[in-house]
Amino acid sequence: MKKGDLTRQRIIALAAPIFNRRGFEGCSMQDVMEATGLEKGGLYRHFGSKEELAAEAFLYALEQTVKTRTDGLDHIPGALPRLAYIIHRFVDIPSPLAGGCPLLNTAIDADDGNPVLRKLVRKAFADWKKRLAAIVAEGIRAGEIRRTANPAQLANTIIATLEGGLVLSRIDGSREPLNNVEASLALLLDSIAAPVRT
């Protein structure tokens, strides 16, 4: 990697938690200059605008988060255990980034705000939904999940329930809501399991 690219990467990594905590409006280029020790000219040499930096920072935060939440997934056999594993990692492992889940934060921040971020976070949720729906579909094909199960519906439900549980846990200052939603999602997964053939 060239020195310029390294600097660019370093700026993104330092800016990501600031945007994640404070949102697009709440994080200024001044804040990023202070965090990186760069002058204005140095910063704008790498990023044409705050919007461009915020977009890169979100994509960096997203990558870290997806990596954390899916690490080890390849070793889990079967669709239902894979879904349970993803749910458990979300509940059990805090966001690798200060400020909590970047998808939730950016969704709330951008839903009536920055259109570039809005588009990126919408795609991030769509990708997450696709990954979960593919696991459900695979479970149906393998005879592990009932054929009546709706992959897209289950995917959206898992995402909504986890992100909502996170909202409740943060405002409560307690892990209970997240533990509760994990237990309820386990009930939901049980209810879509195909009857065991005897």
Place this chain on the structure above:
Amino acid sequence: MKKGDLTRQRIIALAAPIFNRRGFEGCSMQDVMEATGLEKGGLYRHFGSKEELAAEAFLYALEQTVKTRTDGLDHIPGALPRLAYIIHRFVDIPSPLAGGCPLLNTAIDADDGNPVLRKLVRKAFADWKKRLAAIVAEGIRAGEIRRTANPAQLANTIIATLEGGLVLSRIDGSREPLNNVEASLALLLDSIAAPVRT
């Protein structure tokens, strides 16, 4: 009601949607002065601080929201139909206040922000949880819901899933995620229904 009280109520009703849309930091007393047509002195005669007005505005928004979401509930017989009714109203009827669900908005806004609002929204979620858990407990007593069901867990799950569904629907600009979570919560309620005695 005295004239002063009427003015106070009018200020709260006009300030509530502004705080709901823009959050505590994003709504200034200047914004409220413009919306109400009052001078600074007139506004501060009724509210000692922006914090006091924001707290009253949240409680007003909460009351409107709870009223909308539970209207007609008394006529629904049985715990499971009551839960389904509450879920359906949340999914089907938009927030009566511009800017969407004030619980969600204030939770996200206050989770690392204003401590007074944080306390109020925490209590609002706790009250909602209590109301839902009481319906589940009533269903268990009546033999309508399995005795293994956990009222607090189900209450937190319903709230988390609905609020999470709202986040996804807003960012998607589509009703699909909310419709999806309603269908999944129906599956979850089916799975806790007591077996019919024959």
